[in-house]
Amino acid sequence: MSSIAEQIHRASPQGVVIAVVMIVVAALALVLAGWIPVVFSIATVFLFAGPHNWFEARYILGRLPARTGKLFGFFAFSFLGIVGLTLAFALIPSYLRVGAETADFATAYAIWNTAFLLWIAALVQMRGNTNPRFDAGWVWPVAFLLIAGNWMMPFAFSMAVVYLHPCMALVILDRELAKSRPTWRPAYHLLLLLLPVGVAILWIRLHASPSLPGTDPLTVAITSHAGDWFFTRISNHFLVALHTFLEMVHYGIWVLVIPLIGMRSAPWRLRTIPASRRSDGWKRGVAALLIIGLMIVFILWACFLVDYGTTRYIYFLAALLHVLAEVPFLLRVL
Numbered sequence: 001m002s003s004i005a006e007q008i009h010r011a012s013p014q015g016v017v018i019a020v021v022m023i024v025v026a027a028l029a030l031v032l033a034g035w036i037p038v039v040f041s042i043a044t045v046f047l048f049a050g051p052h053n054w055f056e057a058r059y060i061l062g063r064l065p066a067r068t069g070k071l072f073g074f075f076a077f078s079f080l081g082i083v084g085l086t087l088a089f090a091l092i093p094s095y096l097r098v099g100a101e102t103a104d105f106a107t108a109y110a111i112w113n114t115a116f117l118l119w120i121a122a123l124v125q126m127r128g129n130t131n132p133r134f135d136a137g138w139v140w141p142v143a144f145l146l147i148a149g150n151w152m153m154p155f156a157f158s159m160a161v162v163y164l165h166p167c168m169a170l171v172i173l174d175r176e177l178a179k180s181r182p183t184w185r186p187a188y189h190l191l192l193l194l195l196p197v198g199v200a201i202l203w204i205r206l207h208a209s210p211s212l213p214g215t216d217p218l219t220v221a222i223t224s225h226a227g228d229w230f231f232t233r234i235s236n237h238f239l240v241a242l243h244t245f246l247e248m249v250h251y252g253i254w255v256l257v258i259p260l261i262g263m264r265s266a267p268w269r270l271r272t273i274p275a276s277r278r279s280d281g282w283k284r285g286v287a288a289l290l291i292i293g294l295m296i297v298f299i300l301w302a303c304f305l306v307d308y309g310t311t312r313y314i315y316f317l318a319a320l321l322h323v324l325a326e327v328p329f330l331l332r333v334l
Contacts, residue, residue, distance in 0.1 A: 015181070015184050015187070018257060018260055018261065019187065019191060021256055021257065021260075022191060022252070022256075022257060023191070023194070025248070025249070025252040025256065026194060026195070026198060026249055026252070029244075029245050029248035029249060029252070030198045030201065030202070030245055032248075033202070033240075033241040033242070033244040033245035033248065034201075034202055034205055034206060034241050034245075037212070037237065037240040037241040037244050038212060038214065038219055038222055038240060040244050040248075041222050041240060041243075041244040041247075042218070042222075042308065044244060044247060044248050044251060045247075045304075045312060045315070046301070046304045046308070048248075048251035048255055049251075049300065049315055049319070050296065050297035050298075050300040050301065051255055051297055052250070052251045052254040052255050053293075053297075053319070053322050054290075054293045054294060054296075054297055055254050055255055055258065055259055055267070056254050056322060056326075057289075057290075057293055057322075058267050058290060058293075059254075059258055059259075060325070060329050061273045061275065061286065061289075061290075062272050062273050062274075063329070063332075063333065064274065064275065064332075065274055066274035066275050066277060066278050067278070070130055071130060071332075073126060074123065074126045074127060074130065074328070074332075075328070077119075077122065077123065077126065078123060078325075078327075078328035081119040081123070081324065081328075082321060082324040082325055082328075083321075085112070085115060085116055085119065085320070085324055086318075086320045086321050086324065088112055088115070089112055089317070089320055090317055092105075092108045092109065092112065106154045106155065107154075109154045109155065109157075109158055110150055110151050110154035113147075113150045113154055113157045113158065114147050114150060114151075117143050117146050117147050117150065118143065118147075120143070120327055121139045121140055121142075121143035123327065123328055123331055124136045124139040124331060125139055125140075127331045127332070155230050156230070159227045159230050159231075161323075162225070162226075162227065162243070163227075163242075163243065163246065165250075165323055166246035166247055166249060166250035167246070167250075168250075168323075168326045168330070169249070169250045169253035169254055169258075170192065170195075170249075170253065171330060172253075172258070172326070172329075172330060172333075173188070173253055173257060173258060173261070174188065174189075175330070175333045176258065176261055177261065179333075180261065181261060195249070198245065199242060199245075202238060202241050202242055202245065203238060203242075206235060206237045206238035206241055207234065207235055207238050208235060209235045209237040209238065210235070210237070211228075211235065211236050211237065212236055212237050212240060217309055218308065218309045218312075221309060221312065221313065222240055223236045223239070223240055225243070225316070226239040226240045226242070226243040227239055227243075228240075267290075268290075270283055270286055270287060273286055300315065
């Protein structure tokens with residue numbers, strides 16, 4: 001208890017404000033996810049899906065080097081994997097015949113999962129080859145172990161990605177704190193202990209709840225995304241609440257916390273983006289990229305208003321790009 005008190009006493013006013021913001025956002029997300037999970041899921045995706053991608057792209061641009069140098073192969077292979085895996089995933093529904101057997105779907109996803117794991121393992125190895133402080137000797141045994149498990153239960157691997165992806169923001173925030181606010185990390189780790197407490201509260205309250213009402217396509221899409229077709233013995237009320245809670249924590253980190261901690265200036269100031277300092281042409285290119293990103297955010301909002309269900313489906317398919325992009329970025333900052 002004394003160490004906790006000392007950390008609070010030494011915390012800066014900004015750190016206290018950010019900690020309070022994180023606690024308030026997580027608490028509100030917990031209450032709303034448990035109370036109105038479907039409505040809250042619709043609202044969070046509508047409000048934060050586009051903005052969080054923009055802030056994430058802006059943050060990554062600020063952390064990438066102006067020139068790739070000896071990491072050219074790493075970045076090139078990362079780009080090929082991000083684009084290639086996204087396109088391959090998008091082709092799975094059209095590749096499979098309507099009414100295909102479950103085994104056909106399982107095989108398709110097992111193949112994609114295998115390619116995904118091999119891509120990550122290769123990136124880890126490449127990162128280890130360029131950074132002597134990074135030991136990558138463990139990666140291939142772990143990768144092949146996961147691949148074997150994936151072929152036994154390919155849908156389980158897919159569900160693990162769905163529920164673990166929101167936690168990537170927490171890991172990236174931890175790395176940012178290690179670099180720019182190392183004295184804040186112990187307090188942040190204490191805050192992380194609240195996350196399993198929130199999950200436990202949802203489980204105690206909802207694990208035996210009846211299924212969510214509603215058979216409309218949007219509700220079915222939300223419950224399917226949460227995996228009620230896979231976790232058949234668990235209430236889909238709990239599954240949707242859990243997934244929505246984790247997604248809101250993910251959005252809150254990217255939209256509120258990382259901009260306050262990780263951006264060295266206002267988002268529109270390009271001087272903190274290394275690539276923009278290479279030349280006037282690069283500066284104009286970075287500015288155009290960010291402006292196009294903002295336009296996509298507004299277009300996404302308009303499309304949500306016109307046809308929420310279709311837009312949500314397309315968004316989550318395209319959002320795989322940013323999910324995959326987080327992998328090489330996290331390896332880059334290690």
